[in-house]
Amino acid sequence: MSRAKMREKAKQIKDREKEHKNAVQAQFRVKMKQVKQPSKPSISQDQPTMSISERLQIERKKRKHLSKQLLHMEKKIEQTTAKLTKKEAQTGKLKKQIGQLSKQLEQTKADAKRAKETLSSVTEENQSLKRELLDLQNEIGQARNQLALHHNHLKKIGNLERENKALKEQMKQLFAQQQPPDERLQQQLKQRKEEVQQLQRCIRRLKKKKEPTVFEMHQQLCQQLTNETLKNYLPNGRHLFAELVQDIEMLANRQNKQNRQQTLQELDQDSSLLFGTTFRQQQTENLLFRDLEGQVYQIEHQDEVDHSELPVKAKRVSENKVEIIKAYQTMPKQMRRCKRKAKKQQVKDKPLLIPIGTFRVCLIGAQRLQQYKKRLEQYGVHVTVCNPYEDGAETIRNACKKSALTIVCTQHTSHTALALARSSSQHLECIKHDNEDNLVARTRFFAKWRLLQIERDKKTETVSVLVREEEIS
Structure with missing residues (x-):
């Protein structure tokens, strides 16, 4: 039940009680008036005259009867007031219950909103987790394929190593079986080696004497260009070399674009390249490589590497070894000036x-x-x-x-x-x-x-x- 209905019922009960009280009081007043007014005796000839004492007794009886009625009415009034108090207490309890129920309704509404929000967040998280699972499954499949390829490569490498060992053993046996060469054979070998060296020199000379380059051809054209030979360079009144220059510029621009795209693709595809720095180990004084993630690798061909504490690009050879490709030692002009000043000062104690x-x-x-x-x-x-x-x-x-x-x-x-x-x-x-x-x-x-x-x-x-x-x- 709503609060408005409860209030209307309480008002109706109060109105009824008031009307009942008013009616009882009116009846009581009427009766009291009747008692107070002296009843005029109707003296008839038939009835005998009553004495004063009898009349007083009758009036006393009437008063007693009225007092009893008053007591009865007061009891009824008390009962009705008790009922009213009970009903008012019940209405107060009902009002309290209604307030509690309204609070519970508000709490349930807030809980329902929170539950909806949590459901939406949980569904979003589930969707994101499903996507991550799919990505991880794809990565696992790729990793398995790479592992299979790696195992195949390892098998091939093992077979090749075995074949290499067998060939080395055969070569050792053949060298052991060979007899010591004669002096004539040694002389012939020396002569043939000298002939081979001469032929290699001739090949180098011939390689150097190639066709004329573009710049040499340009110089020759500039020397041969005169007023007399101008007609040969302008057939049909057109400037062929201007068109050639335009075509060359267009091709050069396209080639530069292709080279840039290829370099970017190679950088994206080549996962074996690593960027980091080199540092020297204090105990063994060996050069080591540390990448951006903090992992440390050994360096192959350490004799060729002379730099330390510099940014470096490296290529992974194995799981723990790395080969250095490039060292970034370029410096701006300000840095070079600082370096020259430090060299001029010739500080002996502190390193440069x-x-x-x-x-x-x-x-x-x-x-x-x-x-x-x-x-x-x-x-x-x-x-x-x-x-x-x-x-x-x-x-x-x-x-x-x-x-x-x-x-x-x-x-x-x-x-x-x-x-x-x-x-x-x-x-x-x-x-x-x-x-x-x-x-x-x-x-x-x-x-x-x-x-x-x-x-x-x-x-x-x-x-x-x-x-x-x-x-x-």
């Missing part, structure tokens, strides 16, 4: 430090920050230090926004500071095992990566300009 750049770096951590700052400032970098347990969130956020690179030492950094760095930094680097060499290597690699990005942007701008010119032409 190759400057990295003049950009800003933000270090976030709680241990050895001043030591790291001094080491990085030696390379010309502006360093700002932030301690997550002492500095506030605004200072960390402002430092990350102002700096080009932010380095977070994850072992002694809080999660809140790491989240702030991720949200507000331009370029973020997280280091788990932090030391001076790792920090220097990361900053050097970032500087090189920044230069490469600038070069790529310039190339894309030039390509877009060329494409627009071609479209306009």
